Amino acid sequence: MRISTNMIYEKAYRNLTLAFDRFIRLQEQIATGKRINRPSDAPADVTQDLLYRKELDDIAQYQSNIGYAQSWMSVADTALSNVTQLLNNAKAIALEQGSDSADEQTRRSAALQVDSIIGQIVQLANTKHGNRYIFGGYRTRTQPFTREIVGGKEVVRYNGDEGAMYVEISKGIQMQLNQIGRNIFADPQTMIRGANVNATVTPITETTLLSTFNSGSGVHAGTVIIHNGNQTATISVNPTDTVGDVLNAINSAGINVVAEINEAGTGINLRSTVSGTTLSVESTQTAQDLGIVGLDESDDIFGVLLRLKEGLEGNDANKILQVAGEIDSVIDKALQAWVEVGTRAQRLEMTRSKLDSELVNITNLLSEVEDADMADVTVKLTKEQNIYQSLLKSLTTVIQPSLLDFLK
Amino acid sequence: MGGFSGFTAGIRALRAAQLALETTGHNIANANTPGYSRQRVELVEALPDLTPWGVKGTGVEIARIARIREGFLDIQLRNETKLLGQWEEIEKFLSRLELYFNEPSDEGLNKLLSEFWGRWEDLSLTPEEQTSRSNVLHQSEMLTAHLNMLYEKIQGLRYDADEAIKAYIQEINSLASNIASLNDRIRFYEVGDFVANDLRDQRDEMLRRLSELIDFTTEEQPDGTVLVSVGGVNLVDRVSATTITYRYNEEGHVVPIWEMNNAPVQARAGKLKGAMIARDVKIPAYLDRVNQIARTLIVEVNRQHTQGWGLEGFSSLTSSYALQDADASISSSDSGLDFYDVVSDGSFVITVKDTAGNTLSANTISITSGAGGTSANDIITAIGSDFSSGISHLRAYLDSDGHLHVEAEDGYRFFLNQDGSGALTALGLNVFFKGNSAGTIAVSDPIASNVKYISASASGEIGDGNNAIAIARLKDADLMEGGSATIYDYYASTLGMMGVDKREADNMKEAQETLITHIKNSIEEISGVSLDEEAMNLMRFQRAYEAAAKYINAVDELLDILINEVAG
Structure with missing residues (x-):
């Protein structure tokens, strides 16, 4: 084969360019530590690469969400554990003051203690996480619980709503963040507990005649006016009616109020079927005879504690003991809420550690796709460097001499 | 035998050696000229004399100065160069696209x-x-x-592609008019059997450069001119070139057209086509x-x-x-x-x-x-x-x-x-x-x-x-x-697509480069100047020149004896 001088140079140039190009590509991998620096470096892998990166970003976001939820849970946890403690204190007070050893004096000072307990629980129920009330539903900027006097009677009003907040803790999985204050501290079903009607025949049933009420003196003819939120019903009562007649009249009045005979069969209870309303019955003679006058008295924490306070202030041992029995159920309620917080915190912790291991896995997968194998690249780089250098060396021996050098 | 016929043979030999030396010098001078084909002085024996003793040689005759070139390799080179130009252009735009993402x-x-x-x-x-x-x-x-x-x-x-297209159009026009004027000069020089070696080299080089830009067919005419045709339209016909210009389409992009009738230029390869593919197909997809x-x-x-x-x-x-x-x-x-x-x-x-x-x-x-x-x-x-x-x-x-x-x-x-x-x-x-x-x-x-x-x-x-x-x-x-x-899936697959596109352009470009290196080597093998070879020729023809001179000297001495001593 005939070799022209140009060919030697051209070939040398091309070989050098190719060798240098390979060298530079390897060097880029070393410099960036990445095998894929642009889509064309590995078209088959770049799609997966980007999706892994997205997964990692997702995990970082979920972890940040979980971090937020965990700090929320720890605030709720502290609040509810304190509430439980305070309720136990209140129970101890009730048991102590219900006994015969207590007198008006001790009960009066105990009433002050209970008042302070109520104040503390209201404060705990108004706990904030950052700028947000945690027990008020979506109304995070409105104080959820306020102590007010309604109709001469002390109440704690719930100003929040039922809004459930959610936090995304992993792909497609949401966990409820908040607990609705009303469900923990205030009974969602407000009710009026009827007084003992002192019927001559007990327990009373639907067929019991009203004339047996009040030790046989019966019920005056007249009306019972019931308010439930902004709904009002006026029920007419005749002395010859049965208990069933009265119950039916109230139940069919269309104001979302259910009337029923209490468990002991000694009186009539009224219960609102919608939450958040205030239930009240106007003080008519007939209503008084039926024992259903007044405001709602709820089964909730504040209702019970307020009744305890009333009992203590009124030096009413029976009432104090009755409340002492009721306190257990509200302690249960607070405990339930507390346990719920613990369960959620545990779930958050589990999800977090699952995400941590996912993070490691996907980081590894991404690294396999994207990162340069340093050992391999270094070996290759050395090889290419050798090739490049020997190319240069061989060129000096090939190009340098020509016949012209030897002609004299 | 005439005593002076010895001089004739001697002078012929001298002239041949001198021309060969000059051609060697020409080859050495153009060793690095792109597109240059080495030249050789082709010698034949001069017409012999009939003598009573038989047919006697009369020395050497210069047949012609030949250009060592294989025409089909040029056609191959142009065919592969137009594809290289196209893929180079696409690769250039795709690599910038990659950069942006x-x-x-x-x-x-x-x-x-x-x-x-x-x-x-x-x-x-x-x-x-x-x-x-x-x-x-x-x-x-x-x-x-x-x-x-x-x-x-x-x-x-x-829009960058538009600018590139405009520049290519200008380059095509300039090459076309150069080819037309070379056609004119080749036609002028090539009367009889003469071949305008260096002008043909120049024209081949122009055609090669044109093939980077656009695809075309060539047909050599009997008068030595070459007909260059792009998509059925004659870009160069004998000594005249047709101008390509452009207009803007509705989108404001450049469309190459023939100046004479505003018909679009049908480019199928080359940088011009590459830029158009990048502009109209590849980039819009992204x-x-x-x-x-x-x-x-x-x-x-x-x-x-x-x-x-x-x-x-x-x-x-x-x-x-x-x-x-x-x-x-x-x-x-x-x-x-x-x-x-x-x-x-x-x-x-x-x-x-x-x-x-x-x-x-x-x-x-x-x-x-x-x-x-x-x-x-x-x-x-x-x-x-x-x-x-x-x-x-x-x-x-x-x-x-x-x-x-x-x-x-x-x-x-x-x-x-x-x-x-x-x-x-x-x-x-x-x-x-x-x-x-x-x-x-x-x-x-x-x-x-x-x-x-x-x-x-x-x-x-x-x-x-x-x-x-x-x-x-x-x-x-x-x-x-x-x-x-999902939006992520779509975006990731877009980049996957881009990687494949860019890789394809890289691979095509590399394959064409290899192919072209191969063809260029073949051309170099035949037409390229080897300085070693030329140095040897230099010696050879120098020696031939010396020998011819010595021969003339010998003939002269013979005549000297004949004239001065025999006649004296």
């Missing part, structure tokens, strides 16, 4: 999308906080700015995909955004999109709305509140789609054109640009949401994004000026972040490719 990295669209959805998640946790709202705005502006930048750069690449992503973001985020409530109601609101025909159904293209096709049967709700936050009225506006469906004017009628008609305390009207305005009386605010019809998305009322492409996507004006309008709440209560969650969850929703791919 800047993936995989922490600065590309992939990361910005994650940050964008992430800020919505943060907002869902603290929807009442000004900072989480501002973060959503800030991150959204980063996202839209990146999309705008991608659009501008990709679109700019197409521009389209980026636009798809932007349009999906606009429609889907807006659709969810128009479900929810901001922290504050509007006192006045202007639609982002303009109507061309306010009487046409907003679900038809006649309305002039970009996203008319998202409108379906359904309804949305306008809630009027006083500034204290008390709800005065919640008004359901029903939307019907299809021909004769609800028009913008129907909506205006429902709201009422003054504060007393339609919805109390609200009025609506159309401005001269076709934008729909809704205004509340002093002391009142309104909310537009719970849109099951897509009407608010199509009109651009209480939307998050405005615009209709990657080039125009931006955060809508009300939100850009007041982040309280971001609809994070699904219920209207401030602590409710459920609508923000719903928006964040769009990240994993199959919104693209007919509901089979």
Whole structure:
């Protein structure tokens, strides 16, 4: 084969360019530590690469969400554990003051203690996480619980709503963040507990005649006016009616109020079927005879504690003991809420550690796709460097001499 | 035998050696000239004399100076060069495209999308906080700015291709006129059997350079000129060249045309074609995909955004999109709305509140789609054109640009949401994004000026972040490719596609380079100058010249003896 001088140079140039190009590509991998620096470096892998990166970003976001939820849970946890403690204190007070050893004096000072307990629980129920009330539903900027006097009677009003907040803790999985204050501290079903009607025949049933009420003196003819939120019903009562007649009249009045005979069969209870309303019955003679006058008295924490306070202030041992029995159920309620917080915190912790291991896995997968194998690249780089250098060396021996050098 | 015939043979030998030496010198001088073919002096024996003793040689004769060249290799070289030019050009544009997307990295669209959805998640946790709202705005502006930048750069690449095409047209014209003038000179020199070696080398080189730019066929004419034809039109015919020029198409892009009849130039390969493929096929495919992503973001985020409530109601609101025909159904293209096709049967709700936050009225506006469906004017009628008609305390009207305005009386605010019809998305009322492409996507004006309008709440209560969650969850929703791919999937596969395209161009370019190196080697093998060979020739012809001189000297001495001594 005939070799022209140009060919030697051209070939040398091309070989050098190719060798240098390979060298530079390897060097880029070393410099960036990445095998894929642009889509064309590995078209088959770049799609997966980007999706892994997205997964990692997702995990970082979920972890940040979980971090937020965990700090929320720890605030709720502290609040509810304190509430439980305070309720136990209140129970101890009730048991102590219900006994015969207590007198008006001790009960009066105990009433002050209970008042302070109520104040503390209201404060705990108004706990904030950052700028947000945690027990008020979506109304995070409105104080959820306020102590007010309604109709001469002390109440704690719930100003929040039922809004459930959610936090995304992993792909497609949401966990409820908040607990609705009303469900923990205030009974969602407000009710009026009827007084003992002192019927001559007990327990009373639907067929019991009203004339047996009040030790046989019966019920005056007249009306019972019931308010439930902004709904009002006026029920007419005749002395010859049965208990069933009265119950039916109230139940069919269309104001979302259910009337029923209490468990002991000694009186009539009224219960609102919608939450958040205030239930009240106007003080008519007939209503008084039926024992259903007044405001709602709820089964909730504040209702019970307020009744305890009333009992203590009124030096009413029976009432104090009755409340002492009721306190257990509200302690249960607070405990339930507390346990719920613990369960959620545990779930958050589990999800977090699952995400941590996912993070490691996907980081590894991404690294396999994207990162340069340093050992391999270094070996290759050395090889290419050798090739490049020997190319240069061989060129000096090939190009340098020509016949012209030897002609004299 | 004549005594002087010895001189004739001697002079012929001298002349031959001298010419050979000159040609060697010419070869050495042009060893590095592109396209140069080495030349050889071809010698033949001179016509012999008939003598009584037989046929006697009379020395050497110069036949011609030949150019050592294989014509078919040139044709092969041109065929492969035009493909190399084409792929080089495509590769050049694709590698810039890759640069703009800047993936995989922490600065590309992939990361910005994650940050964008992430800020919505943060907002869902603290929807009442000004900072989480501002973060959503800030991150959204980063996202839209990146999309705008991608659009501008990709679109700019197409205009760069136009500039390249214009430059190639100029180069083609200049080469064509050079070839025409070389044709003229070759025709002039090549009378009889003469071959204009160096001019032909120059012409071959011009043709090679032309083949980088465009594909053509050649046909050598009997008079030595070459006919160059591009897509059936003669670019060079004998001594005249046809000029290529350009016009702009509707999109403002350059189209090469023949100056004589304005017909488009049919280029099938070469850099010219490469630039056109990049501009018209490769780059638009990516521009389209980026636009798809932007349009999906606009429609889907807006659709969810128009479900929810901001922290504050509007006192006045202007639609982002303009109507061309306010009487046409907003679900038809006649309305002039970009996203008319998202409108379906359904309804949305306008809630009027006083500034204290008390709800005065919640008004359901029903939307019907299809021909004769609800028009913008129907909506205006429902709201009422003054504060007393339609919805109390609200009025609506159309401005001269076709934008729909809704205004509340002093002391009142309104909310537009719970849109099951897509009407608010199509009109651009209480939307998050405005615009209709990657080039125009931006955060809508009300939100850009007041982040309280971001609809994070699904219920209207401030602590409710459920609508923000719903928006964040769009990240994993199959919104693209007919509901089979998430935005991430679509974007990742776009880059996969780009990698394959770029790799193909790289590979084709490399393959062509190898092929061309091969052909060039073959040409060099035959036509290239070897300095060693020429040095040897130099010696050889020098020696021949010396010998011929010595021979003349010998003949001279013989004559000297004959004339001076014999005659004397």
